Amino acid sequence: MFVLGGELNASNDVSITADSYNASRYTNAAGTGSRVTIDGDTDIDMTGPDTADVFGVYAALGATVTLITMWT
């Protein structure tokens, strides 16, 4: 997980796997006021080349991403 000036919250069974090269980032919150919240059984799988960034979840410049599992 990558946080730069933002806020990232993850709870419960978040599974993140990465078959990644240097540029790959899994979950990213960049910039003041940016937030990523992941709550629940979410699997994030990533593969990236070394020529461009690959993000599972990305929030920047005051943006917010929220992932919520629907519990059954």
Add this chain to the structure above:
Amino acid sequence: MDIEISGDGRIEGLAAEHNGHVNVSGDTTINVTGETEAAGISANDGSSVAVNGLSTINATALSGDASGVVANASSDIALTGGGSITVDAANGNAYGAYAYNGSTINAEIGAITATSTSEGEAVGIGADNGSDVTVTGLNGLTVTANGGNAAGLWADGYGKISVAMSGDISVTSTSPVEMAGIGVAGIGAVANSDVTVTGLNNLTARGEQPRCGRCINRGWQHRRH
């Protein structure tokens, strides 16, 4: 109702412009193929389109941009029925459902597949510049770009996306281009935007190394020579 249109230029299945309004009820299938651009449903400039009973949208552009559902400039699109949207763009961008410039899309959609087959970006669901997109009933979202960047969900400039789903999001670019720091994003939000997803199972974001001609000819993944 079956709508099937193909031809030169930009081809649209259902379109409303300049404060126009289109309302359709009943099982609706839209197949459009455009020589340059294609849009299954389009609302522009203060217009609205409502389809009560959408079954399928197939939008194919043979050499340009293709959109399944697109609302622009304070326009609104509302869909019920939980149908599927499939978008294919050759030499252009592929967008499943995208709202621009203060527009809204409120839709029951079962599945979205957006593919840019060459030289273009691909986005599943997008909201730009104060637009608002709400999708319910989504079982799966698949986005593939073969010559540009790719995003499953992308919100920019106070855009808002809300998705209630029960399946997976899969995003792949076979040749991501470094642009504003993003090559591939499963879910992305920038510039005071807001994205909320409920029920997501697996999120896969994959960027593949562009292959040179030598690798392609030999069937290799790209390697340094």
